[in-house]
Amino acid sequence: MSGNDINRRDFLKFMGLGGVGAATLSGCDMPTTVTLEEGKEKVVSYLAPEEYVIPGIGVWYASTCQQCPSSCGIHGRVREGRVLKVEGNPESSVNGGGLCQMAHAGLQSHYNPDRLRKPLIRKGGTLTEVSWKEAWAVVEEKLAASDSAKTGWMTGTVSGHQAVLLDALQEANGSNKHYVYEAINNSVGESVNKAMLGEATPRYRFDKAQSILSFGADFLGTWVSPVHFSKEYAEFRTGDRGVLMVVEPKMTLTGANADFWVPAKPGTEGVLALGIANVLLTKHQADAKLLPASVRKLISEYNVAKVTEVTGVGGDSVVKITNHLKNHAPSIVMSGASAHEHENGYFNATAAMVLNILLGNVGKTIESSGAMPDVKLASKTGSSSAAMRLAADADKGALETLFITGANPVFTVPSYVGLVDKLAKVPFKVSLTSFMDETAALSDVILPLLSSYEDWGTTAAAYQPTEKVIGIQQPLMQPLYAETKGFGDVLLDLLKIQGAEQYGAYTDYYSYLQNALYSLPASVKQGLSDADFWHDSLKKGLIKVGDAKGSLSVKTIDLTAPSFEDNADFPMVLAPSARQGLWDGRLANIPWLQEAPDQITKIFWDSWAELHPSTAKKFGVKEGDVIQVESDQGSIEAQVYIYKGVHPDVVAVPMGQGHENYGRYATNLGVNPLKILSPGTDKVTGEIAAHATRVRISKTGKSSDLARLGGSETQVGRKLVSTVSADVFRRTEGGGNVA
């Protein structure tokens, strides 16, 4: 800049402060409400601070996220004793420094004004606040009077030392009734993996793959370990750009990223997979000897014409998918909720795995993960069949006492199960939770838990991408409320009631955990003294426990042809899609996540019903119209969102909303599609067939604008986001591998 130049900034400075400064700045001398306040706020000093504490400067502590079951490592910034921000722990192999929006919003769970501050017990029919001591006395009294063998536990995914204590407690009780329930799960996939490969959760190596075919596995949103897969996916797309193909009834976050998105008729995903197998065997000389004769015979029945008839997917698409898989080897084929949650869900998942076998992916892009070195610490992953088992046990009087934590089955289990009435037959129910929810509201005692940022624990992620680690959950701050307790502490207290003597020595869960870590094998402690190992573990937020990797081999393949029926009364299928954000509804009480628009529809604070444009035209509805979605179990109403990313015979309503009793932010927002699910479970695993409900839709005559961020689907020619056609991209940047 030459001496004479006045740049824009200098000019503004001059305008603001020089010539006309006196006039311009006079407004800045108006005292604000805050500068007028003197002595209105308190400022409290430390009594005796730790040496490293400097007010105003944050200290980072490592811990483990508990917002969903993936167990990502986190760092929490703590200032003046308050946790203010979480970030991903780069040392964690689960998330490698990344975090999703749900983890970032964990702060609003912790500081949520609806958190329970005191225990509640049922007095004369209504829940009344009491002291912890009084509530605990009730628990002790009831447990003493009941048959401990009839004590049940319903939990969400549980692992680490909490799982060890829970097992010990149930052993002391003489009961095996532990129901691990997750509405969003990969249970069918785990069963198929276990039966066919010998491991429930093998590793998927996106980084080694050149193509991915996903039957409804939303691995970027809600499938198994989304943050990890997002990182792997980025690698998959860099350099030699891999090809992603997705088959699903409603476009998920993963589907929206696909090169080729195919809506198959809901439930027929397995047939499409066998059709692809057919083309592989007939056109690509895939090794037929890999499959038993019965399976080969079944595959030969599903020629392209038959597959098109059953699935509605055109023959050219079937051939195109097959060509991609063959030309971009190695590949990975995976399946998720929208393929699993049908009466033939197991068949669908098996057919997808058959493709992996035919394509030679097993051992190449699908690797052995092996068991946790200490299997007691391994993750107990959830299923929806667990809720069905609970309902049956409660109904037949097999439960006298039920503890519920980390799950809200009254909200997520379909109405037809009649869970509320069946739970009423359990004489004594205790909820361990931080929030009042639909399930806790039916309990006899509610014990408020510490938040995940206040509690101690260890977690072993179900999906371990590389070397096996145990995540350390250490408190990021002191408890906000005195009358709350940690989950591990409650388990210890219950063990003490049961007279399990070896636990009597521990004053709290902290001391138990410390001792448990001290007694890990020397190989894990890497030569460190007990105290050094403890501090090292807390500092890193994780413990590397080594790898017991085996090798995968194909064990059995069993396929039975499914049959599909049309239903003239209910011509459409309901897709209760999982939302990366609200999850199964447990995060609906976090305003940040309500405020964050859905990734596809950009709608917030509400529910909606996605319809294909042709379907909307057929029924004469336009965007914003309220429609009724009716199954044989009931009906819900939601506003229509018209979108091409949904099968014409499908109406997609996301789950997570429709809470009746879940605090000020979640209650009375939207509708819960799970409530109108029709009876039906997977024939093999007993998982709830949540994606199979037949519905019909009708107009209600009501209509209003959608609560939605951004009013337009197009850029109106403004080129806000630059795009390039696939052809040009292939020639210039794509590495030439997109066929």
Place this chain on the structure above:
Amino acid sequence: MFASIYLTSRQHPRGRSFMGRGFAVLFAMVFSMVSLLGAANVHAEVPNAIPPIGTHNGEDVPQPIEFPHDIHADVNEINCMYCHTYARRSKVAGIPPTSKCMGCHSVVATDKPRIQKLTEYWENKQSPDWNKVHDVPDFVHFTHEKHLKRFVFENEGMDVDNVSEVCAFCHGDVKKMTVANKTKPLTMGFCVRCHEANDGPSDCWKCHK
């Protein structure tokens, strides 16, 4: 960093009494800090600085303990940063931890009612709830550290003993007050005029980030 330089300058009588009682730690901490101020002028100039202009007639803010700034900072010449120790390291100056008060007052002036009240807090493991006198809105990012850097530690010719003159830019002559009282407006105009006069940054986002 500055504590070691002035050990031979005028010693405070109370410093000796600490020694007489054998409080070696207190000697290192307090005595050296107290004495290093010995040579300070009452109203020294701050070099390379044009103090901000503006006054404010603040209301009296009652405090749980009527802390006498004048006895500490003026009569006993304790450096402001001895108690407000975070000012040079952080955005906030910090109210001294109660443990710091007790460092001296477990032996000094224990017969005074205010100290007895303080001791009561300490024994109950409590800090007094002080009432905040100086505050800026949450949308203003103000940092003590940067201001002390500019006017004290990276200011050539500035004697750190005179830091109270820099503090006085925005806090007024606290040395002469008992409990602090707001005597400067702390409005945006007050800040911006000083930034302009002293070549401080003028980008909006420097303070509003």
